[in-house]
Amino acid sequence: MKSALRPRRWHVIGFSLLVMGTFGTPAAAQQAAARPTPTFSTDVAPILQRSCMSCHRQGSIGPMALTSYEEARPWARAVRQKVMAREMPPWYIDRRVGITRFKDDPSLTDEEIDTIVRWVDGGVPRGNPADMKPNPNFADQGLWHIGKPDVVVTMPKDLIVAAAAPDQWRDVMVDPGLTEDRWLMAVETKPTKGWRVVHHAVTTLVAPDGTSATDLGSRLLNEYALGKNEDVFPEGSARLIKAGSKINFNVHLHSIGEEMPANVEVGFKFYPKGYQPKYVADIIPVAGSELDIPPNTDNVRVDSYFRLKTPVRVLSFQPHMHNRGKAMCVEAILPGDGVPSIEHGDPIVPLSCVDRYQFAWHIAYHYAEDVQPLLPAGTVLHITAWHNNTASNKFNPDPNQHVTFGQRTVDDMSFAWMKFLYLSEDDYKQQLAERKSRQTQNQQ
Template structure:
C-alpha cells in the first residue's frame, strides 16, 4: 500500500467514527457540545480508579490528585502523560496478544480522550454535586491474604535519607524454615512507615538443594495489587533453609524514612502436597547480548521448552536500564505460533502482568516459549548513563539482561484437556 492510500484509509476510518458518533446522540459518554467535560462528573471517577492509590499524600507519587484544587495545576502534565500512556504505569501492549489482566488500572482509549478533552476545554471544575463519594483506601497494615503463618523481613531496617538518589538492590534474609512447606498464599508488603518510599519490591526464594544460586520469583508488591492467593489445590514449594531475596527500589520523599519490607506466607497443612505446583522460571535467557553504543533498537531472542502442559498465570519482562520492549510468543508443537504478550519496558517500573483466569494461556507440553527483547542504548533512553558505551550481559544493574519471568502450573493430560474444554465452552457461550 502506498503512503497516500494509507493516509486515505486513515481518513476514512476517522470519518466513519465521526459519523457513527453523530448518528448516536443518545450515547451518554460521547463528548459533545451539550456535554461539557468536567472534573466532578467525568475526570474524578477516572482519577479515583486509576491514579489515587499512588497520587495521594503519604503514597509514592510526587503529588496528590484527590481534589480539583490539587489536580488543576497538573492538568497539562496529566494530559501529556496519559496520552503518551506513561501514566498510569502499565505498559502491556493492548493491541497484541492475550487481553485481560488482574489488577489492571490502565486507561481505556475513551478515558484518555475524556482527560485530554477536559484539559483542552480549560479543565473546568463542573457541578460540585456531580462529584463521586471519595474513594476509600485500604489499610496498609492489613494483610490482603489474611494473617500469614510465616513472616520474613528484610535483614535490617532500611533508612532512606530525605534527598537520597533512587536505590535499586537486592537484600537477602534467611527464611528460617526448617522443613519444606507448600505455600498457598503469599504477599509482599512494606512496613507502614516505609510505604511511601517503596517504589517496588519483588521477592524470590532460593533452592538450597540446587548448585547454581538461582532464585525463583515469589511475589511482587505493587500499589493497587493484592497478594497472591493461589487457586484451590495449587501451591508453591519453598524448601527448608531457603533464602528470600528482596529486590527493592527505594525512592526518597524529602523526609528521612525507615522501611522494613516483609513477605507473609500461608501454608498448606504439614504433609499436604497440593495437586498442582506453581512454578516460576527464567524463560528465554540470552547471555550473549551485543548492544552497540548509541543503537536504539537492538533485538535478541531466547527460547524455553515446556516439558509439561502448562496454565500460564503471569508474565514479567526482566531487562535492565537499557531495556525497551519484550514479547513472549508460543511456538506450538505443530509449529504454529502465537504472540501471548508484548510489553514496553521502563526501568522505573517492574510490573508483573497476571493473566485473568479465563484467558490465561493453556500451552500443551512441547510448546516452546520464545522471548524477544529489544534494548535502547541511545541517548533517547532516560535510564542510559552513557550512550557511548557498548553494553553486554552481566549481573550488575549497569550490565544488561534479557529474559522473562513466567509463572505457570503444570497439568497432566486429563486435567489439561478439561481446562481446554472449559475454555471452549466459555468461548461458545460468548458467541
C-alpha cells in the same frame, strides 16, 4: 495465520511507538466539540479513583495528590499529557498484541483518555461537587491482604534513604529458618516503613545450596508494587518452598527530599502439613544470558527459548530488563509435528508484548482467568527482547558503554518471569475442552 504473525508483530512494536505522539488528532477534537464537556465530579474523579489515587494521594509514592478537584486542578495539563502518552498509570503492555485482558488492569481505555482530554481542553470544569462519589478507603495500606500470615519474614535492619540521592536498588538476604518443605497458599510482600520511598520490593527464593533450579540461582517469589501486593494461588494449586530456602529482598528506593527509614516484610500462608496440591504453581525465568549490546546502538535484539515438558496454564508475564530495556514480546511456538521449531512451520501464537519497557516499574501482567493461555507439552516459549543503548533512551546512564549480562543495574538482562500452573495431560485436555465449549456458547 502462522506466516503472517511474526512480521506483523514486529510491525506492531514500531507502529505503537509512532502513534503515541499523534493521539488527540483534529478528528478527535471535532468529535469532542459535539459532546458536552466532561466535569471533574461526574466524569474525571471516577477515573482517578480507579487508576491513579492508590499512588497519587497524601503519603503515597506519587509526587502529588490527585484526590480532589483542588489537588487535580493545577496538574490538569500534566495529567492530560501523561495519560495521552500512556505513561500514567504505569502499565506498558501493548494492548494490540495477543492477550488483552488482565486482572487488576489500571490502564485507561481510549474513552477514558478522551474524557480527560476533553475535560482539560474544555477548561477543567468542576461540575457539582455533590455528584462526586466518595474516594476509596486507602486505610488498609498497612494491613495484610492475604489474611493473617503463618510466617512473617522481615529485613533485620531498616534501609536509610537519604533526602537526596539517585534511585537505588538494594539487596538484603534473610534466612527464615524453614526446616521442612511447605506448600504455599498465599504470599504478600509489603513495606512496614517508608511507604513513600519504596517504589518496589521484589522477594526471591534462593534455593538451598546445590538445588538451585535456575541459572540465576533464585526464583521470583512475590513483588510489592502499589495496588497489587498479594499472590493467592488458584484453588487447589500451590507453590513449594523448600526447607533451607533463603529470601532475598530487592528494594527499589527513591529519595523524596527528606531522610527516611524503609523496611519490608513478606508474609506466607501455608497449606496444612501433609497437603498435596492438585496443581503446582511455579515461576520460570525464560532467560537469555548471551547479551551483547554494542555502544550507541538501538533495537539490539536477543532471543530466549524455554521448552515446556508438561502442559501448563500461564498465569502471568513479567518482563525483566535494566536501563537499556526497550521492548519485549513473548510468544508460544506450539508443537506441530512433535519437533517444535520455527523452521518446521509450527503455529506461533503471540501472547504479549511490552512496547515501552521502563526499568523503574516492575510490573507483572496477570492474565484474566478465562484467557490464561493453555499450552500443551512441547510448546516452546519464545521471548524476544530489544534494548536501546543510544542517547535517545532517557534512562541510559552511558550510551558509549558496551553492555553485557550482569546483576548490576548498569549491566543488563533480557528475560521474562513466566508464572504457570503445571497441568496433567488429562487436566489440560479437560480445561481446553471447557474453554472451547464456553467460547462456542458465547458465539451463539
